[in-house]
Amino acid sequence: QVQLQESGPGLVKPSETLSLTCTVSSGSINKSFWSWIRQSPGKGLEWIAYIFSNGDTTYNTSLKSRVTISIDTSKNQFSLKVYSVTAADTAVYYCARHAGEAVGYGIDFWGQGTTVIVS
Amino acid sequence: SYGLTQPPSVSVAPGETAQIPCEGDNLHRRGVHWYKQRPGQAPVLVVRYTTDRPSGIPERFSGSDSGSTATLTITRVEADDEADYSCQVWDSDSDQVVFGGGTRLTVL
Numbered sequence: 001q002v003q004l005q006e007s008g009p010g011l012v013k014p015s016e017t018l019s020l021t022c023t024v025s026s027g028s029i030n031k032s033f034w035s036w037i038r039q040s041p042g043k044g045l046e047w048i049a050y051i052f053s054n055g056d057t058t059y060n061t062s063l064k065s066r067v068t069i070s071i072d073t074s075k076n077q078f079s080l081k082v083y084s085v086t087a088a089d090t091a092v093y094y095c096a097r098h099a100g101e102a103v104g105y106g107i108d109f110w111g112q113g114t115t116v117i118v119s
Numbered sequence: 120s121y122g123l124t125q126p127p128s129v130s131v132a133p134g135e136t137a138q139i140p141c142e143g144d145n146l147h148r149r150g151v152h153w154y155k156q157r158p159g160q161a162p163v164l165v166v167r168y169t170t171d172r173p174s175g176i177p178e179r180f181s182g183s184d185s186g187s188t189a190t191l192t193i194t195r196v197e198a199d200d201e202a203d204y205s206c207q208v209w210d211s212d213s214d215q216v217v218f219g220g221g222t223r224l225t226v227l
Contacts, residue, residue, distance in 0.1 A: 047216040104209040106152035106167035
């Protein structure tokens with residue numbers, strides 16, 4: 001079954017850019033929707049953005065001005081950049097796949113999550 | 120923006136039935152997905168499209184909806200069910216993926 005693995009720095013300085021990559025294995029990145037989701041300490045899940053394998057993107061309106069999601073199908077990877085980070089961006093960041101070929105389907109595969117601390 | 124509301128906590132004794140509500144406008148017209156998340160772990164999809172149970176999920180987990188409220192029901196609750204449960208929809212009007220705030224299920 002599909003496996004997702006996040007990678008990137010665990011510590012980012014305020015005002016700098018947070019960059020994460022999700023590597024998809026045991027399955028193709030094509031014809032699926034892929035999301036980044038985060039969870040601040042003690043808080044609920046917050047969706048950040050999604051991307052389809054053709055490169056179409058949609059962002060959380062509250063984060064849109066500071067976030068970019070991209071995909072590299074040749075590497076079976078998709079990525080997230082969060083600009084001008086503050087302590088409020090400290091969270092566990094998950095990459096995930098939406099089931100089927102529609103974003104409205106449930107999220108059936110998740111990465112293990114990576115902790116990013118802004119300090 | 121579209122929002123989903125869940126109670127912060129629900130408590131239930133072992134063997135009893137737990138019901139976790141999720142409220143949102145016109146929720147009955149949307150597919151509601153439910154996730155179980157243990158501390159330090161990634162969420163797991165336990166109910167999709169309001170009532171459908173993915174393979175491998177026990178029959179004790181079920182979903183329903185009525186008007187503006189979707190409900191995750193767990194029958195014959197076990198200690199292993201203790202976790203955070205979150206509901207989620209895709210709001211097609213705004214093209215946003217939305218999560219509820221999550222409910223901590225405590226097994227007494």
